[in-house]
Amino acid sequence: MSSVQTSAGVETGLTALAVSLRGVTKAYDNGLMALGPLDLAVRKGEFISLLGPSGCGKSTALRLIAELSAPSSGIVRLARREGTPQPGHVHPGHGVGFVFQEPTLMPWTSVRENVRLPLKLSGVPKAESRARADEALASVGLADFADAFPRELSGGMKMRVSLARALVTDPDILLMDEPFAALDEITRFRLNDDLLALWRRLGKTVIFVTHSVFESVYLSQRVVVMTARPGRIQADFRVETVEPRGEEFRTSVAYSDYCRKVSAALAPSYAGQSTL
Numbered sequence: 299m300s301s302v303q304t305s306a307g308v309e310t311g312l313t314a315l316a317v318s319l320r321g322v323t324k325a326y327d328n329g330l331m332a333l334g335p336l337d338l339a340v341r342k343g344e345f346i347s348l349l350g351p352s353g354c355g356k357s358t359a360l361r362l363i364a365e366l367s368a369p370s371s372g373i374v375r376l377a378r379r380e381g382t383p384q385p386g387h388v389h390p391g392h393g394v395g396f397v398f399q400e401p402t403l404m405p406w407t408s409v410r411e412n413v414r415l416p417l418k419l420s421g422v423p424k425a426e427s428r429a430r431a432d433e434a435l436a437s438v439g440l441a442d443f444a445d446a447f448p449r450e451l452s453g454g455m456k457m458r459v460s461l462a463r464a465l466v467t468d469p470d471i472l473l474m475d476e477p478f479a480a481l482d483e484i485t486r487f488r489l490n491d492d493l494l495a496l497w498r499r500l501g502k503t504v505i506f507v508t509h510s511v512f513e514s515v516y517l518s519q520r521v522v523v524m525t526a527r528p529g530r531i532q533a534d535f536r537v538e539t540v541e542p543r544g545e546e547f548r549t550s551v552a553y554s555d556y557c558r559k560v561s562a563a564l565a566p567s568y569a570g571q572s573t574l
């Protein structure tokens with residue numbers, strides 16, 4: 299059986315879930331078994347990272363959650379916001395925002411138009427969509443760059459635009475596929491902190507894919523370590539720290555302890571793979 303189901307709230311016990319995957323597998327048309335079986339439950343408002351070796355199926359998992367692809371077997375369930383959409387607003391069923399590793403901006407038009415695109419495609423009136431694009435740009439610290447063109451921006455700023463474009467529809471769930479992998483370390487640290495501040499303020503559920511143990515521990519409430527392909531869950535860590543996180547956490551003994559434990563759990567997933 300394969301299906302994607304939605305409901306106003308996926309209730310398990312006392313906690314509402316944003317996403318639930320049960321027995322999910324994905325085989326591509328060429329017969330390659332990319333993922334699973336995968337069982338994963340993500341609470342509303344939780345920040346989790348998926349960590350695993352290249353090709354283990356992390357992006358495939360995100361694509362299944364975003365309903366960009368259907369599972370070969372198993373069930374993917376997403377909680378939906380209740381209520382009827384306001385006139386001119388994107389339907390609440392459109393509850394997922396996606397940030398890719400590449401910012402994928404349209405080079406021929408302004409930053410504002412790039413961010414406005416999802417609203418434009420949904421038929422939101424121009425005045426409202428411009429105001430909402432400007433608001434999303436302000437939330438990522440780019441209020442003064444709405445009229446700039448992508449070529450005028452640094453790599454970190456382009457990624458902020460990509461984040462603003464994902465947030466402009468006000469999704470409940472933010473899926474991020476190695477968004478900061480191509481950035482230098484200082485820019486990456488700054489974006490990590492800004493993303494955490496946004497998450498705290500907006501209360502989104504975030505599922506963040508990364509190869510970096512350090513980044514996953516710094517950002518997440520939960521780090522889910524995946525096996526080599528076909529990706530399954532190898533380990534699931536809860537990262538308990540004092541919030542908000544910052545430089546103090548990054549340089550703490552607790553942080554390095556978590557990193558050591560997560561690295562140890564990840565090691566078997568790399569067994570047999572060349573590290574060259």
Ligand SMILES: Nc1ncnc2c1ncn2[C@@H]1O[C@H](COP(=O)(O)OP(=O)(O)OP(=O)(O)O)[C@@H](O)[C@H]1O
Binds near residue numbers: 326327351353359527
């Ligand atoms: N459309 C497709 N058709 C066939 N095989 C695919 C397709 N998309 C991905 N794959 C394969 O499925 C496997 C999982 O790919 P996926 O991109 O999900 O892995 P990943 O963990 O995100 O990798 P990386 O960390 O390198 O981005 C890989 O072996 C990949 O080559």
